[in-house]
Amino acid sequence: MIFARLCITQAPTAVPTVADADEALPPYPHSQSSRLTGRLSVLEDSLRQQAFDTVQLCFRGIIASSVGGKSAVEDIITLTDIKTVSDFHAPSPTSTGRNDSQKAPHAPFYFELPTTISSSGSTKLRALPLTSRISGTTRLASTGGLNDTRTIRGECNISYWIEAQFQQAGKQVGFLSEPVKIAPSLYTPRLRASIANTKSQPLTILAKPDLLSRCKIAKTPALSVTLYEPDMAISTDPATNKRSITLPLAISMDLNGKTAVDARQSVKCSADIKWEVHTRFSPTANNGRRSSISEVVHKSTTASVCKSSILFRPLPQYENTQRKSYVATSQLDLAVPDAVSQPTLQWGHLSRTYALDMTLAFHGLQGAPKYTLHSSIPLNVTATGGRNAGPGQDMDMEILKDDIVISVAEAEGESDTDEETDPNPPPFPGTSTTPQTQPQTVLVRQPTPPPPYFR
Numbered sequence: 001m002i003f004a005r006l007c008i009t010q011a012p013t014a015v016p017t018v019a020d021a022d023e024a025l026p027p028y029p030h031s032q033s034s035r036l037t038g039r040l041s042v043l044e045d046s047l048r049q050q051a052f053d054t055v056q057l058c059f060r061g062i063i064a065s066s067v068g069g070k071s072a073v074e075d076i077i078t079l080t081d082i083k084t085v086s087d088f089h090a091p092s093p094t095s096t097g098r099n100d101s102q103k104a105p106h107a108p109f110y111f112e113l114p115t116t117i118s119s120s121g122s123t124k125l126r127a128l129p130l131t132s133r134i135s136g137t138t139r140l141a142s143t144g145g146l147n148d149t150r151t152i153r154g155e156c157n158i159s160y161w162i163e164a165q166f167q168q169a170g171k172q173v174g175f176l177s178e179p180v181k182i183a184p185s186l187y188t189p190r191l192r193a194s195i196a197n198t199k200s201q202p203l204t205i206l207a208k209p210d211l212l213s214r215c216k217i218a219k220t221p222a223l224s225v226t227l228y229e230p231d232m233a234i235s236t237d238p239a240t241n242k243r244s245i246t247l248p249l250a251i252s253m254d255l256n257g258k259t260a261v262d263a264r265q266s267v268k269c270s271a272d273i274k275w276e277v278h279t280r281f282s283p284t285a286n287n288g289r290r291s292s293i294s295e296v297v298h299k300s301t302t303a304s305v306c307k308s309s310i311l312f313r314p315l316p317q318y319e320n321t322q323r324k325s326y327v328a329t330s331q332l333d334l335a336v337p338d339a340v341s342q343p344t345l346q347w348g349h350l351s352r353t354y355a356l357d358m359t360l361a362f363h364g365l366q367g368a369p370k371y372t373l374h375s376s377i378p379l380n381v382t383a384t385g386g387r388n389a390g391p392g393q394d395m396d397m398e399i400l401k402d403d404i405v406i407s408v409a410e411a412e413g414e415s416d417t418d419e420e421t422d423p424n425p426p427p428f429p430g431t432s433t434t435p436q437t438q439p440q441t442v443l444v445r446q447p448t449p450p451p452p453y454f455r
Contacts, residue, residue, distance in 0.1 A: 002051045002174040003043035006164050008036070009108075034113050034186065040083065040164055041106040047088060052166040052173055057081040059111045059162050059180070063129065065281045065349040067138065067154035067295050072283040074349045076128060076158075077117055083107045111162075115186070115383050127343035127383065129158045129350065131181045134279060140294040154297040156281035156350055184341035187383045191234045191343065193245060193354075195227060196378040202228040207251075207362065207371040221261070223371045225360065226250045234336050243336040251312055253326040253368070261368050263326045267312040268364040271332060274357040275303040276376070277339050285348040302357075303339035308332070310360075344381045354379045 040055065061076035087107040116125040134156040139149045160182055166174030195203050207223045228248055236243050255261060280286075282296040312328035334356075345352040355378045362371040 002046045002166055004046070004164065004166070004174070004176055005041045005104075006038065006162060006176050006178045007041070008038040008162075008178070008180070034115070035110055036113055036162075036180070037108065037110040038162065039106045039108050040088075041104045042088060044090075044105055047085060047105055050085070052168050053085055054167050055083040055107070056165045056167065057083060057109050057162065058165070059113070059160070061128065061158070061160040063281075063347060063350050064157045064159070065154070065283050066156075067281075067283055067297055068140075068152045070283040070295060072285070072349055074285075074347060076160075076347075077113075079111045079113075081109050081111070083109065124346075126347060127345060128182065128186075129345050129347070129352070130184055130186065130342050131160060132158050134281060134299070136279075136281075136297040136299045138294055138297050152294055154281065156297075158350070184338070187342050188243070189236060190383050191340070191381055192384055193232045193234060193340075193379045193381050196353075196380040202226050203377065205373060205375050207360070207373040209369040209371055220369060221253050221255070223251060223253045223362065223368070225373055226252065227377070234340075245334050245336055247332040247334060248329070249310070249312070249332055250327065250329045251362070255324055255326055261326060262366060263314060265366060266314065266364075267328055267362055269310040269312060269330075270361045270363070271306075271308050271310055272359040273306040273308075273332070273334055275306075275334075275337050275340065276355045276357055277301045277303050278351075278353045278355065280351045281349055283349065286351065287348065301339065304335065304337040306334055340381060342381075343383050344379075354381055 036059065040057065046052070057080065059077070059079040061078075063074040063076060065072055065074075088105040089107070090105050091103060113128070116127050118125055136154055138152050138154060140152055160180040161177050162180055163175065163177040165172055166176075194200070204224050204226045207225060209220045209223075226249070228250070232245050232247065234243050234245050251267065253261065255263065277300070279299040279301075280296060284292075284295050310330050310332060312330045314326065314328045340354060342352070344354065355376050357376050358374070360373040362373075
C-alpha cells in the first residue's frame with residue numbers, strides 16, 4: 001500500500017533560503033514559458049517497505065469534444081519527469097510544516113509550460129487554450145419534412161492535470177492525479193492584436209455615400225478609410241486594471257475641380273464598434289475536409305459594444321499648391337473585454353477567433369454627402385513577452401497553492417454565453433495519446449513602415 005499526496009507549491013524564490021536548500025530548483029530560463037512547481041509526498045513506511053522504485057510524473061492537457069453521439073479527444077501537451085526513491089528527502093529539522101504532508105519525505109518537481117507548442121505531425125505553433133467548458137447546439141434536418149429540424153447538443157472540455165504513476169520493476173503499483181487550472185492571467189498581461197489576412201499591410205475600406213447622393217447624376221467623390229496597425233499591444237491601466245487598444249485611422253478623398261470640399265476642414269464621425277468572439281468545436285478534426293453540419297457547433301458572441309465620436313483632422317499643408325486629395329487622421333481608443341483573454345486558437349477540434357464589427361458614420365463635411373461604412377474586421381490575437389517584461393523576455397508567473405491556478409488570481413469578468421470555467425476539470429488518465437513536444441520557436445515580427453500620413 002502506498003500513501004502519497006500530490007500538491008502544487010508556489011514558484012521558488014530567486015535565492016532559496018538555507019531551510020529550503022534541499023528543494024532548490026534550476027534557475028528560471030529566459031524563454032516564453034511559465035514554471036509550474038509542486039511536491040510529491042509519500043509516507044515514510046512506503047519508502048521503508050520499498051513499495052515502489054520509480055515515479056513518473058506527467059503534466060497533461062486535452063481537448064474533449066462531443067456532439068450528439070460522437071466524441072473525440074485531442075492531445076494538447078504532455079510533459080514527463082521521472083523520480084526515483086533517492087529523490088525523496090525528509091524535510092530539514094528547522095523547517096516547520098503546517099500539515100503532515102510537509103513533514104513527510106517528499107520530492108520537489110517542476111514543469112516549464114510553453115505558451116505555444118507544435119502539435120503532432122505539424123510544425124505550426126499553437127497557443128495553449130485556457131481551462132474551460134463550452135456548450136452549444138447544432139441542428140439536424142429530419143426526413144419528415146423540409147422545415148422539420150432536430151436540435152443536437154454539444155460540449156467541449158479543455159482540462160489539464162498532473163498525474164503520478166508509481167512503478168515497481170516496470171509495473172504500475174499506484175496512481176495519483178491532481179487537476180490544474182490555467183487561468184486567463186496566463187495571457188492577459190501580454191496579448192497583442194493584429195489585423196488578420198492582410199500580411200502586415202494597411203487595410204483600406206471604401207465608405208458608401210447616402211442613398212440620395214447615389215441617385216444623382218453627378219459623380220460622388222470616393223471616401224476610403226485606412227486602418228494601419230499590424231501589431232497592436234493591448235495595454236493595461238495599472239490604476240484601474242482595465243485593458244484598452246488604440247487603432248490609428250485615416251480617411252482620404254480625391255479632390256477634383258467639381259468637388260466643393262474645403263481641404264482644411266475637419267470631419268466628425270460616429271463609431272459603433274462591437275467585439276465578437278467566434279468559437280467552433282467538433283468531434284471531427286478540422287483538416288481541410290468539409291464536416292457535416294450536424295457535427296459542428298458554431299458560437300458567435302458579442303463580447304462588448306463601444307460607441308464613441310471621432311474627429312478627423314486634416315494634415316497640414318506646407319506648400320502653396322492646390323491639394324489633389326483630402327487626407328485626415330485620428331485614432332480610436334477601444335476598451336478590451338474580458339472575453340478576449342487568450343490568443344486565437346486553431347486546434348483540430350477547437351477554434352476561437354475574434355473580430356471587430358465596425359460601423360462608421362461620417363457627417364459634417366461641407367461640400368460632400370454623408371458617408372457610412374460597415375465592415376467586420378478579423379483580428380489575430382497572439383501572446384508575446386511576459387508580465388512586467390517586454391516582447392521576447394521571459395514571463396514571471398506565479399502558482400497559487402490553494403486554487404492550483406497558474407498565475408495570479410483574477411476575476412473571470414465577462415465570458416462567452418454557456419462558456420464556464422471548470423474549477424475541477426475531470427482528468428482523463430486512461431486516454432492513449434503519444435507525447436509530442438518540440439523546442440519552442442520564437443517568431444519576431446518586423447512591423448511594416450507606416451504610410452506617410454502616420455509618420
